[in-house]
Amino acid sequence: SYDLTQSPSVSVSPGETARITCSGDELTKQYGYWYQQKPGQAPVLVIYKDSERPSGIPERFSGSSSGTTVTLTISGVQAEDEADYYCQSSDSSGNYFVVFGGGTKLTVL
Amino acid sequence: QVQLQESGPGLVKPSETLTLTCAVSGYSISSGHYWAWIRQPPGKGLQWIASIYYNGNSYYNPSLKGRVSISMDTSKNQFSLRLNSVTAPDTAVYYCARGVENLVRGELTYWGQGTLVTVSS
Numbered sequence: 466s467y468d469l470t471q472s473p474s475v476s477v478s479p480g481e482t483a484r485i486t487c488s489g490d491e492l493t494k495q496y497g498y499w500y501q502q503k504p505g506q507a508p509v510l511v512i513y514k515d516s517e518r519p520s521g522i523p524e525r526f527s528g529s530s531s532g533t534t535v536t537l538t539i540s541g542v543q544a545e546d547e548a549d550y551y552c553q554s555s556d557s558s559g560n561y562f563v564v565f566g567g568g569t570k571l572t573v574l
Numbered sequence: 575q576v577q578l579q580e581s582g583p584g585l586v587k588p589s590e591t592l593t594l595t596c597a598v599s600g601y602s603i604s605s606g607h608y609w610a611w612i613r614q615p616p617g618k619g620l621q622w623i624a625s626i627y628y629n630g631n632s633y634y635n636p637s638l639k640g641r642v643s644i645s646m647d648t649s650k651n652q653f654s655l656r657l658n659s660v661t662a663p664d665t666a667v668y669y670c671a672r673g674v675e676n677l678v679r680g681e682l683t684y685w686g687q688g689t690l691v692t693v694s695s
Contacts, residue, residue, distance in 0.1 A: 466637070495679065496680075498680075500620075502620075507686065507687055508620065508669075510681050510682065510683055513680075513681040519683070553681070553682075554679075555679040560636050561635070561636065562622070562625065562678045562679050563610065563612075563625065563635075563682075564622065565612075565619060565620040565621065565622065566619070
C-alpha cells in the first residue's frame with residue numbers, strides 16, 4: 466500500500482498562519498492536492514498540482530512542495546477556516562491512483 | 575454548473591451487494607473526464623474506491639478490488655458502484671466526484687453531497 470502522513474491536528478489563533486503538512490515518498494514524483502471538509506459537508510478542493518489555487522478559493526490558501534512533503538499554508542486564518550484538511554496524491558506503480566492522507570483537524574482558537 | 579447526486583439504499587444487510595448511482599447534471603459524462611467514488615466511515619478519513627474514464631476504462635483501489643465494480647450509463651448520464659459481500663466496516667458516507675480530463679491521479683473538482691450507507695442486519 467501507499468500512505469500519506471498528516472499530523473492529526475493543528476491549532477492557531479485568528480490572524481495567525483497555519484501550516485499543514487503531508488508526507489509521502491512518491492511526492493517527489495507525484496502532485497499533491499488539498500481538500501477542505503467542514504462537518505456534514507462534502508470536501509472542497511482548495512489546492513491542486515501542489516500550489517495552484519482553484520477559482521473562488523481565497524488567496525490566503527497556498528500550497529508548496531519540498532522533497533517528500535507538501536504543505537498547505539493558510540495565512541491570516543479566519544474562524545471559518547476551521548475544518549478537516551485532507552491531502553491527496555498517488556503512487557507511481559500504477560496501483561494506487563488516488564490516495565488520501567488521514568486528515569488534519571484545524572482548530573481556530 | 576456540474577452537479578452530482580448520489581442515490582442508493584441507506585441500509586444494507588451484511589453479505590449483500592450495495593449498489594449506488596451518481597446522477598450527473600450540467601455535463602455529459604460521455605464527453606470526458608474521470609468519474610470517481612470515495613467513501614468516508616463515520617468519524618474517519620476519506621478512502622478512494624474506484625474511478626472510471628469516459629471511455630469506460632476503470633481503476634480500482636487494490637484493497638477493495640475483487641469486491642467492487644464501477645460502470646457508466648451514458649444514456650442516463652450516470653455512473654454506478656457495486657460493492658459485493660458488504661460487512662460493517664463498509665458503513666460510510668459514499669461520495670461521487672468528477673476528476674480531471676486526462677489524469678486519473680488528478681484532483682476531484684466536483685463532489686456530490688454524499689449518501690450514508692449503513693451495513694446492519
